[in-house]
Amino acid sequence: MTQGTLSMDVRRVDGSVAVLDINGEITSFSEEALMDAYAEGASDGTKAVILNFSGLEYMNSGGIGLLVTMLVRANRARQKLLAYGLTEHYRQIFELTRLDEAIGIFDTEAEAVDAAA
């Protein structure tokens, strides 16, 4: 699925963990692509959704707002929301906006998958 300059791929690591690969920009115009991918990944039985930011090109404050909305949905469904692949710059943005207190951040997919278990 593609919306604007964002494309999302959804992978299932095992029955209960989904990885959403982010490619492109996350802005307020990315809502449909981001939420459609979340809905696909967070189907029945999903215990954790992992966001792969390795392909992130740019994110503005509207994009951060969408991540908050996604976090609310994950909390409501009692799912963990985790992330990996963030550059140092975007790690700092997560700290500045204090999203790192609610979204677990890891260096690699393997570490995120371990934490999801």
Next chain:
Amino acid sequence: MSDTRRSEGSWARPVSTLTVTEVPEGAANLVDGKRLLSPVQGFGKMWQKTYRVSLDRVATTPEAVISAWRDDFPSFWPRGNDFYPPLTGLEPGEVALIKAAGPGGLKFKTGVMVLYSDDVSFTLMTPEGHMFAGWITFSSHEADGATVAQAQVLMRAQDPLSEMGLAMGGHRMENRFWEQTLRNLAAHLGKEDAEVSTHVTCVDRRRQWSRAKNVRHSVAIRSTLHMLKPGKKSAG
């Protein structure tokens, strides 16, 4: 490839607490040393409020709208509310002080930090003690052949007192505040009597009781105490 340079210039640098370097005359600095709070750290229900005005028949661009809005931000606020921008303007990382009209003539003394700023948007984030935890994004875009100006709030009340205040007329006051701000902006850009659309969504109905202790920073309590301090004029 990550467009880091473009992004780095737009976001504030990481800070653990706010620092106000200069307090303009008439302002009160009650935010020094406070931490920023996202909607995640708030107490009340989470709301997304979007206020939008179409500048149809006005020859302008999203860049021009944001430039005018950012450069003259305080002048668009409704009367009785004061916004003290930093001398350097609304640049990422800068802190602005606020005196906002509250119920019963009380003035809420608080502030915001510029979280993000680019050609077509800028975002203000609230610190501990503000009425709500979250951010407000001011943006402009093209839609249906017209330039649109928009303010979007993503927030939770910071504490039980603020939640009660919002439920008892605070939300209505806030809606009127941003609707008037957008009408003032539209008039400045050449569109008188513009109609503002308001769209309010409850993103999360749950209250985060573990955050009830935010009340120790409450702007209502601190502003009242500040007002009662000897040598202070009443109502700020």
